[in-house]
Amino acid sequence: MSLLAVENLSLEFRTRSGIVRALENVSLELPEGGSLGLVGESGSGKSVLSFAILGIQDAAARITAGRIRFAGQDLLANEGRAMKALRGRELAMIFQNPRVALNPIRQVGQQIEDVLRRHTDLRGKTLRARAIECLAEVRIPDPERRYAAYPFELSGGMCQRVMIAIALACRPRLLIADEPTTGLDVTTQAAIMRLIRDLGHEKGMATLLITHDLGLAREFCDKLAVMHAGHIVETGPTEAVFRTPAHPYAAQLTRATPVGQDRLENLAAIPGNLPDLRRTDLPACRFAERCERRADDCAIPLPRYEVGAGHTAFCHHPTRLEAA
Amino acid sequence: MLATILKRLLGAIPNLIGVIVVTFLLTRALPGDPAAFFAGPAGTAEAVEEIRVKLGLNKSLPEQFLLYVRDLSRGDWGNSLATGQSVLTELTTRLPASLELTLCGLVLAVVIAIPLGILAATRPGSWIDHLCRGIATAGVSLPTFFTGLLLAYIFYFLLGWAPSPLGRLDPYLSSPPTVTGFYLIDSLLVGDLDVFVGAAKQLILPAVTLALFVLAPLARMTRAAMLGVLSADFIRTARAAGLAPTTVLFTYAFRNALLPVMTTLGMVFSFLLGSNVLVEKVFAWPGIGSFAIEALVASDYAPVQGFVLTMALLYVFLNLAIDIAYGLVDPRMRIDQ
Ligand SMILES: Nc1ncnc2c1ncn2[C@@H]1O[C@H](COP(=O)(O)OP(=O)(O)O)[C@@H](O)[C@H]1O
Ligand code: SF4
Ligand SMILES: [Mg+2]
Numbered sequence: 001m002s003l004l005a006v007e008n009l010s011l012e013f014r015t016r017s018g019i020v021r022a023l024e025n026v027s028l029e030l031p032e033g034g035s036l037g038l039v040g041e042s043g044s045g046k047s048v049l050s051f052a053i054l055g056i057q058d059a060a061a062r063i064t065a066g067r068i069r070f071a072g073q074d075l076l077a078n079e080g081r082a083m084k085a086l087r088g089r090e091l092a093m094i095f096q097n098p099r100v101a102l103n104p105i106r107q108v109g110q111q112i113e114d115v116l117r118r119h120t121d122l123r124g125k126t127l128r129a130r131a132i133e134c135l136a137e138v139r140i141p142d143p144e145r146r147y148a149a150y151p152f153e154l155s156g157g158m159c160q161r162v163m164i165a166i167a168l169a170c171r172p173r174l175l176i177a178d179e180p181t182t183g184l185d186v187t188t189q190a191a192i193m194r195l196i197r198d199l200g201h202e203k204g205m206a207t208l209l210i211t212h213d214l215g216l217a218r219e220f221c222d223k224l225a226v227m228h229a230g231h232i233v234e235t236g237p238t239e240a241v242f243r244t245p246a247h248p249y250a251a252q253l254t255r256a257t258p259v260g261q262d263r264l265e266n267l268a269a270i271p272g273n274l275p276d277l278r279r280t281d282l283p284a285c286r287f288a289e290r291c292e293r294r295a296d297d298c299a300i301p302l303p304r305y306e307v308g309a310g311h312t313a314f315c316h317h318p319t320r321l322e323a324a
Numbered sequence: 325m326l327a328t329i330l331k332r333l334l335g336a337i338p339n340l341i342g343v344i345v346v347t348f349l350l351t352r353a354l355p356g357d358p359a360a361f362f363a364g365p366a367g368t369a370e371a372v373e374e375i376r377v378k379l380g381l382n383k384s385l386p387e388q389f390l391l392y393v394r395d396l397s398r399g400d401w402g403n404s405l406a407t408g409q410s411v412l413t414e415l416t417t418r419l420p421a422s423l424e425l426t427l428c429g430l431v432l433a434v435v436i437a438i439p440l441g442i443l444a445a446t447r448p449g450s451w452i453d454h455l456c457r458g459i460a461t462a463g464v465s466l467p468t469f470f471t472g473l474l475l476a477y478i479f480y481f482l483l484g485w486a487p488s489p490l491g492r493l494d495p496y497l498s499s500p501p502t503v504t505g506f507y508l509i510d511s512l513l514v515g516d517l518d519v520f521v522g523a524a525k526q527l528i529l530p531a532v533t534l535a536l537f538v539l540a541p542l543a544r545m546t547r548a549a550m551l552g553v554l555s556a557d558f559i560r561t562a563r564a565a566g567l568a569p570t571t572v573l574f575t576y577a578f579r580n581a582l583l584p585v586m587t588t589l590g591m592v593f594s595f596l597l598g599s600n601v602l603v604e605k606v607f608a609w610p611g612i613g614s615f616a617i618e619a620l621v622a623s624d625y626a627p628v629q630g631f632v633l634t635m636a637l638l639y640v641f642l643n644l645a646i647d648i649a650y651g652l653v654d655p656r657m658r659i660d661q
Contacts, residue, residue, distance in 0.1 A: 051560075054564055056560060056563045056564055084566070086566075087563075087564065087565075087566035088564065088565040088566025088567070089566060092564065092565065093561075093564040094561075095557060095560065095561060095564075097557060100556070100557045100558065101557040101558055101560070101561045102558050102561065103558045103561075103562065103576055103580070104558065104580065104654075104656070105579060105580060105653065105654050105655060105656070106575075106576075106579075114562075114565070114567055114571060114575070115565045115566070115567065118565075118566060118567055118568060118571070119566065150655045150656070152655075152656055163561065166561070166565055167564075167565070
């Protein structure tokens with residue numbers, strides 16, 4: 001059984017300028033200890049999906065359909081009470097731009113203690129000792145001294161380590177990392193990614209890595225889910241998706257990432273833009289307006305196409321058919 | 325820390341010198357001749373001239389200024405023509421009355437505006453949000469002396485709920501022995517509840533008047549600052565870590581929102597010191613504001629200069645206090661850095 005299963009989730013934002021259909025019929029699965037890369041260009045709904053899993057979405061968001069199951073529990077039941085009990089303890093999350101993602105006027109050690117105090121019975125000296133231990137676990141040198149540092153006194157990489165320490169303080173079973181290396185320099189990026197992977201292995205923790213860096217996803221994840229405009233268009237084992245992409249969007253993305261070094265934001269390879277998700281006439285296939293393979297039957301609801309074992313695409317004319 | 329405070333105080337000296345020069349010139353530029361005023365309508369030309377010489381007003385402006393500065397440096401702030409009293413004594417005995425009133429107004433405004441702003445920010449679009457915005461709009465459009473008169477009219481004249489708006493204490497009660505000069509505190513120090521209640525009753529209307537004046541900017545700023553902070557990334561991190569909603573709201577959000585709120589608080593406190601002048605007049609409050617107005621009307625230079633100087637000193641201390649408070653809340657602002 002999978003640790004995390006998102007089933008046919010739809011989410012929309014009610015805004016003044018209309019309803020934003022940010023997620024539609026999204027499904028995901030992540031086994032215990034596994035790693036899944038959620039990729040797609042900026043604005044495709046990766047963050048919205050991860051916030052929904054944690055129940056920290058914007059007040060304007062409404063989940064209109066679907067379920068989120070974690071270790072067999074329905075996270076959306078009882079107005080998300082199950083989720084609240086697990087958040088920060090069994091599910092944890094780290095974010096991009098670590099320097100602004102920490103409370104600027106609170107010592108980092110205290111920020112770790114806040115989490116520990118909330119979820120454990122540790123108090124006083126043992127609480128502090130455990131907070132310092134958490135800092136040491138994310139390989140922060142001189143953790144006793146760093147305990148009393150404020151985020152502005154630390155580098156971006158150090159702040160990201162602190163955020164990881166906060167997330168891992170209660171040894172969660174799932175870590176969601178939303179573009180954890182955005183805003184960091186290249187060498188720090190690699191160090192942070194290695195840290196996340198190593199800690200994941202050490203603690204048998206599953207990771208959901210959100211990134212628009214396909215190379216990164218290829219290097220660190222066993223499975224991949226490709227997202228486009230609020231749809232998951234293709235999902236499967238990382239190498240399978242790279243070798244035999246079926247959805248035209250996934251095909252273009254992977255083709256544009258030959259050695260796994262380039263970052264998606266640098267690639268002008270995919271022509272066109274994401275459709276405006278407030279439109280009331282959104283096509284069944286949200287990629288249709290950018291697709292070279294589009295045909296008349298693309299207007300009807302998308303079929304599920306099994307590319308291979310555990311490898312699925314949602315498209316009327318997947319590229320695989322031609323190659324075969 | 326102490327060295328920094330000292331440095332800051334020394335740094336304020338040029339400002340104070342500026343204030344001394346400007347008030348000196350301004351008082352001299354005021355219409356009206358103090359000598360003529362004090363000689364009275366029946367005063368002969370010789371009498372006026374005599375007073376002029378006695379006051380040193382026959383000397384040139386630079387000479388008068390040097391004499392003024394010389395006196396100041398000796399701690400002599402001059403005497404009031406009207407009362408004959410030393411200005412410094414008058415100001416120091418009246419200052420606690422003004423401060424007590426101002427602080428009460430401020431505390432009242434803070435305990436209403438800050439919770440209101442927080443609630444409005446956490447429930448956007450709710451009735452409390454609309455109330456907050458309503459107050460913010462209404463508050464700025466009413467001048468203090470008008471609210472003061474209106475309140476006195478309604479609560480004293482029409483309803484009779486408030487005591488007559490005449491000073492700090494009912495004439496039948498005697499003021500408590502001076503320790504802090506704050507009647508509320510001094511009365512409690514000697515355990516005199518009657519005086520405490522009496523002083524509180526007198527305080528309510530003028531304090532409410534002042535509070536109404538600053539409620540709007542405080543509530544608006546609290547709301548805006550909270551809205552800004554609540555959408556910050558680190559709040560999302562705190563929520564993702566499963567922290568209790570109260571921890572997120574107070575330890576994380578409010579403490580960060582406190583910085584702009586404190587800036588507003590300082591600004592508002594300066595407003596209050598200024599608007600005190602009119603409110604004291606309306607409620608016959610024996611503070612430094614009403615003292616200054618009377619002196620101004622009589623072209624009585626020394627008290628006016630003394631008043632402005634006192635205000636300038638208060639501003640200096642206020643700004644220093646705010647900077648220190650800033651440093652306490654925000655490690656990035658510690659003043660010794
Ligand atoms: N609070 C919100 N209100 C309205 N629309 C939103 C809100 N948050 C996100 N969206 C929309 O949802 C879509 C997905 O955004 P996001 O998940 O941040 O993209 P990604 O993380 O993949 O870059 C975007 O079109 C964005 O405009
Ligand atoms: S469904 Fe049609 S339009 Fe959409 S991606 Fe597939 S081929 Fe292109
Ligand atoms: Mg994002």
